[in-house]
Amino acid sequence: MTTYSAVRTTGIYCRPGCGARPRAENVTTFELAAAAEAAGFRACLRCRPYRVAGEVSPTSPELVCRAVRLVLDGALDDATEEQLGHRIGVSARHLRRLFHEHLGVTPTQLALSRRAHFARRLLDDSDLSIAQIAFASGFGSIRHFNRAMREVFRSSPKELRDRRRRHDRLLTDGGLGLRIPYEQPYDFGAALSFLAARVIPGVDSVEDGTYRRTIMLDGGPGVLELSVGGPDHLVLVAHLPYWEGLIHVVSRAAQVAGIGLEQPGAWGSFEAGVQLLAVQSSAQSGLGGLVRSLGTFVPGLTHGLAYAFPSAEVVASADVEALGLPATVRELAVRVHAGEVRLDGAASLDELISSLLSIPDVEPTTAHALATRLGYQAAVPIGLSIT
Template sequence: MTTYSAVRTTGIYCRPGCGAKPLAENVRTFALPAAAEAAGFRACLRCRPYRVAGPIAVDAPEMVCRAVQLVIAGALDTGTEAGLAARLGLSSRHLRRLFHDHLGTTPDRFARSRRAHFARRLLDDSDLTVAEVAFASGFGSLRQFNRTMTEVFRAAPSELRERRRRADRLAADGGLTVRLPFQAPYDWDAMAAFLGARAVPGVESVRDSVYRRTISLDGDAGVLEVRPGGDDHLLLRAHLPYWEGVIHVVERAGRMVGVDLDVAPAVERFRADPVLGPLVAARPGVRVPGAWGPFEMAVGVVAGDAVGGLVRRYGQPVPGLGFGLTHLFPAAEVLATGDVPEVVRELAARVVAGEVLLDGGDDLSVVPGISADMAARIGLRSGDRDAFPAEDPLLRRALEALGPAEGDWQPWRSLAAAHLIASGRGPVGRRAGGRSAGR
């Protein structure tokens, strides 16, 4: 797990590997930058901790992980901690206590820190104006933006822009390019193979190690591309109708490719497992794949090969994109009333009604036609860290080859499943853009 070191005598906190060497008695450690900032420390100008991944530990309580994902999705941009707590079935006091005990900060401070860190990266990497950076980062006003950036970084946004290093700027031939930082090691080949084998025709593709997909922002079409970047980041290029709130696009893309969790505790435990140990040693950077749209992914699971026909019939056409991208995925409201398989219509109707959230905490047995294995496949990519889709063909093949019994893998069976599935794949590109029966 990543820890950030803060020095009492200087008021500065650093990421691991920083060259500063303070006296041990002057150092405090924090799990997250937000916690160090809440304690009054500011980011080091040398190691720039805002530029590296600050994922949540995979062994954090499930409720904390769900709350974090809701915050990342923008629950506190206009909402309140009380509203977030109610959505999780908790009191505000209990939610704040969970955040304090496990993350060292409050939900509001966590959200504010993430917005500020994302804005700082945009100031470094992009040529967006200061005002564009403010609204792209989820701030409601320039005044709020200036106040928060000065509080977190002790400098105004215009001054921070002047400090950026020449190597930071990401030149983009159209669109906006940003880094998706991760904690090494990270296995992009395994991730791209998984996404490519389950790509929704017309909506997603993987070619030449680049994942591409269409997205809808308030009904307007956009395109995302994710590709390898450097030793500690992927590159995301976004072609969007507007930049307001792009922080949530970037965060969702990061969750989709599994850069948002610190899997080190689970990996360390798996190393001693007779089945998983050799797999982890061979590919330590395997992550659990997420999904851009949980509803889209769930429909792909329950509809199987019919999902392409649903897209062609009900999805909004987006011409001229290339790479096999032709449509937006149809909304739940459309499929809930369409001439579609009954299980798809039931799922869509319950999503529209708010009865199914697809956030990793649903009981999908309430949806007629969704089997236990379908539910596990959906859970795997929806944030349920203990989902295990035992009937996935690649996973089943791996278990037959490596050993029939599941080890003591709870509560991280999703990561165990990702390793088993990855063990049955060759290099990315062999089946890029294709489909597998297991989705």
């Protein structure tokens, strides 16, 4: 896990491996860059700590880890800490106390640091305009973006873009290229093997060291490509209808690759649930028919991609048994659409497992396998064999 060294005499914090050699008595260690920033330190210009993967300690309480996942998924983009607390069943005051105690930062400060660091990477990696970067990073206005960047990096976005190093800019053959940092040990080859065994025809594919998949972004189709970029990062090439909310696309792509997780995660939580139910019933072959009949057709794609996976709302009103899938799939869709089964990370592990097991014919191994793919680290790491 990355830790950050903040030097009290200079007001600067660094990542491990930085060439700076401060006196030990002048150094304070933080587990999160956001905590260092909340304490008044600014990022080192030499080691650029915003370019490494920062993770919350797995020893943090489950509720804190769950709230962090929601914050990183954008729970505070258009909501307050009070609303976030309500989603997970605690008061905003209690939530802030837990964050201060275990992370050294408030939920709002964590969200702001997250957006600012992502924007800083876009200023390096891409040629997107400053306005595009602001909205891609989850900021509601250019004014808020400018203020946040000055607060975190002590410079304007233009000044930061002007400091970009020549080799920072990513060149790709179409699409927008972005670095997704990770910490060692991490095995992308193992992640590809895991994903290859779970490919849904028409939706995703693994070829020549690259994972590709279709997505829907607020009603518009897109395609993502993940491959190795270097010893400390993957490269994501995104083909999207627009860049607003790109920060959450990149975050979910990192989850799919299994960065910081026990195993590769899932782009769509409902999609993962349907797939596991199909495996439980030995009905994987029905997934292709489901996608062709109910998915959104995306013309002009290659590498076997042609459809985006259907939503729970669509599947809830479909005759899935005629497509070769068990009736349990439709029941899951009905309950997800009705909000009775919450797959967005807001429910506790016990609540999630209980709601899944209340569906007829859902087995405990399936419920726990889904929880694991959704990032619940306390879930029993058991899954269904897929060959």
